[in-house]
């Protein structure tokens with residue numbers, strides 16, 4: 024029989040099984056729909072029953088409807104490639120593997136869920152350790168139609184004569200496929216070393232390192248789906264939070280989990296972790312470095328304790344004919360005393376009131392000692408404490424602190440200097456003050472971590488009390504979430520988002536991607552989201568644009584350790600195969616960081632295409648037309664996506680250059696924006712500017728080059744960047 028006849032016959036066999044599965048899926052869906060309808064009918068019927076029966080019928084309705092809806096949600100998920108694998112075992116058994124577990128009417132397995140133990144050999148069996156699997160088959164589909172088959176034979180000597188083998192490797196076929204706007208799941212081709220990480224126990228901290236394209240992100244997302252399948256109860260109601268470097272990245276990965284039927288995972292960019300505030304840009308490297316440093320913690324703590332601008336500088340109150348007065352310096356002493364007791368200022372207005380009243384009692388006492396009327400301290404405190412004028416003063420003198428106000432006040436260099444003490448150099452103070460004073464550009468990604476730190480430092484006002492005390496305060500509105508008070512805010516609180524747990528600390532499992540780029544202040548923010556969580560932390564120090572972490576600064580590592588606990592207690596995995604880049608592209612990229620990375624930190628690219636990267640020296644004057652030309656050229660050569668990437672301060676130029684090209688597959692990105700993403704072709708503009716961009720510029724260049732799956736074109740006016 025010819026190869027194509029065998030292939031057609033095998034496809035027909037698999038199609039017959041896939042048809043059975045979809046038929047059963049449709050049956051299960053209509054069963055769930057009629058269960059939901061019966062639930063609603065029960066609810067209607069309950070109206071005519073006595074109260075007790077009514078309650079129990081309504082309860083039964085809720086259970087039925089809830090259960091039916093849950094089932095429907097799973098069955099209705101995107102089921103492209105519902106059945107994607109088949110194992111033929113030594114015991115002559117056939118196991119189909121898919122995105123869902125489905126049984127027929129007799130409770131026999133039609134498909135085994137990929138996360139079940141019975142499916143593990145699909146990922147773990149090798150020729151050395153076949154785990155009883157003779158043939159592993161990957162079934163490719165489009166909608167409900169089987170389109171292709173790729174087989175691996177693991178026990179060739181046991182292959183029965185009638186068992187056919189077709190294809191030359193599902194993995195290579197998957198890797199060579201054109202890339203689209205969104206990442207795809209890899210359930211059908213997860214490799215053994217990846218499977219081990221996906222199925223690692225849920226407790227504690229799991230660290231995944233590995234070079235570009237080793238599947239760290241893919242593995243982390245499949246791990247989320249696996250953990251929710253195996254340990255949903257243990258993970259608890261808080262669920263799973265996935266944190267990525269940018270909104271472009273979270274959008275890029277957003278399809279992976281839903282395509283595995285998992286819709287409950289919260290995906291957030293690191294600049295989107297604080298509801299009510301949204302980052303609109305990234306700071307230049309020197310500014311981001313200062314804002315992210317652990318030293319900022321002390322600076323912010325002192326900023327919160329500083330005297331807010333515009334507070335009254337004197338308290339005068341008449342008590343039994345005597346004028347009691349607290350002057351500015353006395354008031355400041357009282358303020359320091361209240362802060363000295365610790366606690367969040369927005370929760371300590373009561374302490375501030377007590378301390379003020381005690382100070383007034385001291386004044387009255389001194390009057391008495393110099394011939395004034397005798398005082399009963401307790402009575403004075405009670406009586407003054409009930410006076411409306413005292414409360415008005417208190418509200419003005421101890422105002423509710425809003426994170427954004429405290430931060431923008433640091434735009435005043437003098438105030439920042441006071442808060443910084445010796446923790447920032449004069450240069451750093453000028454750089455930071457200028458950045459905080461610039462309210463026109465909105466918040467940067469680094470600002471969000473500072474705002475979150477401030478949020479936890481100032482505390483949430485006690486609502487009812489505040490409403491009574493503070494006439495300006497809208498009792499329905501959390502001041503930290505009030506858009507009217509937050510001129511830089513880009514999105515109304517919570518809009519177009521599922522909500523994070525209210526106290527931000529209830530997630531059961533937190534997955535952090537591109538962790539090598541997190542600053543100490545960002546680690547603190549992230550730590551507050553997973554106080555009781557287990558963790559999966561994904562990163563590659565060689566791709567770090569946060570220079571301190573990769574350069575081994577101990578003070579900075581301490582913040583990550585504070586969140587994750589001792590490094591020795593973490594479960595570590597290293598992935599070593601680069602599935603993204605062609606071997607030719609990775610070979611050039613690896614040379615960029617050679618001497619800056621350990622040999623064991625660079626992965627091996629498995630796919631050779633025979634297409635070397637193009638490196639072209641161009642004139643600065645003709646850069647615009649060269650970039651356009653190069654982009655048009657690769658757009659014509661690849662089926663999928665193309666990115667034109669430059670240093671961050673080159674992006675505006677590149678956007679202008681590319682504005683005449685309207686192809687939807689084209690993106691312009693900066694060195695920091697392309698983290699974690701991938702494109703079929705990359706046009707990399709002026710690599711020398713990456714190197715000049717920051718101390719981590721070389722690593723930024725390595726990241727940009729390793730975004731390309733098939734073609735890389737480098738345009739440079741200065742060949743000095745080129746590695747040996």
Ligand SMILES: Nc1ncnc2c1ncn2[C@@H]1O[C@H](COP(=O)(O)OP(=O)(O)OP(=O)(O)O)[C@@H](O)[C@H]1O
Nearest residue numbers: 209212213214235236237238239240241602603699
């Ligand atoms: N087992 C696999 N089967 C098919 N494709 C895979 C497999 N593993 C990884 N890939 C593909 O390789 C590409 C790179 O994966 P991913 O983005 O997860 O790598 P990464 O290690 O996070 O990369 P980086 O550190 O550069 O961001 C993706 O397109 C992914 O789908």
